[in-house]
Amino acid sequence: MPILETDQISVRFGGHMAVDDVSLSVEEGAITGLIGPNGAGKTTTFNVITGLQPPTRGKVSVGGQDITKLSAHKRARLGVARTFQRLELFGSLSVLDNVLTAAELNRVEGQDPKQASIALLDRVGLSDLVGQRADSLSTGNARLVELARALACRPRVLLLDEPASGLDEEETNRFADILLELADDGLGILLVEHDVPLVMRLCRQITVLNFGSVLAQGTPKDIQTNEAVVEAYLGQGTDVGAVP
Numbered sequence: 001m002p003i004l005e006t007d008q009i010s011v012r013f014g015g016h017m018a019v020d021d022v023s024l025s026v027e028e029g030a031i032t033g034l035i036g037p038n039g040a041g042k043t044t045t046f047n048v049i050t051g052l053q054p055p056t057r058g059k060v061s062v063g064g065q066d067i068t069k070l071s072a073h074k075r076a077r078l079g080v081a082r083t084f085q086r087l088e089l090f091g092s093l094s095v096l097d098n099v100l101t102a103a104e105l106n107r108v109e110g111q112d113p114k115q116a117s118i119a120l121l122d123r124v125g126l127s128d129l130v131g132q133r134a135d136s137l138s139t140g141n142a143r144l145v146e147l148a149r150a151l152a153c154r155p156r157v158l159l160l161d162e163p164a165s166g167l168d169e170e171e172t173n174r175f176a177d178i179l180l181e182l183a184d185d186g187l188g189i190l191l192v193e194h195d196v197p198l199v200m201r202l203c204r205q206i207t208v209l210n211f212g213s214v215l216a217q218g219t220p221k222d223i224q225t226n227e228a229v230v231e232a233y234l235g236q237g238t239d240v241g242a243v244p
Contacts, residue, residue, distance in 0.1 A: 001064065003028045003188040004080075004157045009048050009058030011041075011212075018044045020212045021058070025205075026157055026188040031179060033203035034192045035223075037233055040209040042192045043085065046159050049190075050082050051075045062157065079156030083146045083163055085192075091135030095126060098134050098145050102152035120148040124178055140171030147178070157188040164195045176202055196234065200224065208233060 002025035011019040019041040026032045034042050047053035049060055051072035060068050067075050090098050096117055103113035103120075121127055124144040129137070134145060143163055150158055160179075164172045172195065179202060183189055193199050199206060200220040208215040208229050215233075216226045223229055 005061045007059040009055045012056045024207045029186045030204045031189040031202045033199040033206035036209035041212040081150040081153040081155035082159035085161045089134040096130040099149045102149045124148045139166035159190045
């Protein structure tokens with residue numbers, strides 16, 4: 001059973017249909033890709049899922065429960081967490097305190113939020129930076145702090161909006177390995193990313209949006225060989241990496 005489903009969600013801004021009948025699903029323990037050109041409706045879809053944007057029509061479900069009318073903070077309580085395209089750290093706080101803010105709000109009885117935060121930072125490879133100010137971090141490490149903070153919300157499904165933006169090849173590979181480990185532990189992940197080789201490497205299923213509508217859905221191989229996707233987004237001769 002999918003942990004996350006959208007059923008024909010649409011968003012209209014005045015006379016513009018930003019998202020039009022988008023249905024997708026994310027399975028537990030799997031990474032699902034959401035790709036397409038700039039302005040295709042990816043972030044708007046994220047905002048509908050997380051409760052920041054009400055849909056004009058359609059439904060969002062988590063674990064089979066309809067959450068379409070729930071507020072963003074109630075969705076977070078049900079296990080929906082996200083990161084944003086722009087880095088959203090508290091720059092004047094330490095790495096540890098950035099994660100601790102989320103851990104305190106999502107504390108589990110019998111668990112020390114500080115120790116839980118330290119464990120998450122260790123998991124993403126930042127245990128040696130716990131006391132460093134967030135605004136002094138490299139982009140790659142800042143993205144990992146965002147990831148650890150999202151994990152402190154104890155999500156069932158994690159939405160990542162261009163998490164590899166600004167990362168070099170080594171940082172991207174490190175980030176990818178962490179995401180695969182999280183999926184192996186059962187977390188469902190929905191990934192918006194313009195790094196196509198990374199998407200092809202990580203994702204089991206991919207949805208392609210174009211002008212707010214679903215252009216194609218399928219496995220990485222399906223997407224790479226779809227002529228409409230190649231024409232609208234990938235382009236002829238694009239290096240998309242090896243097909244899983």
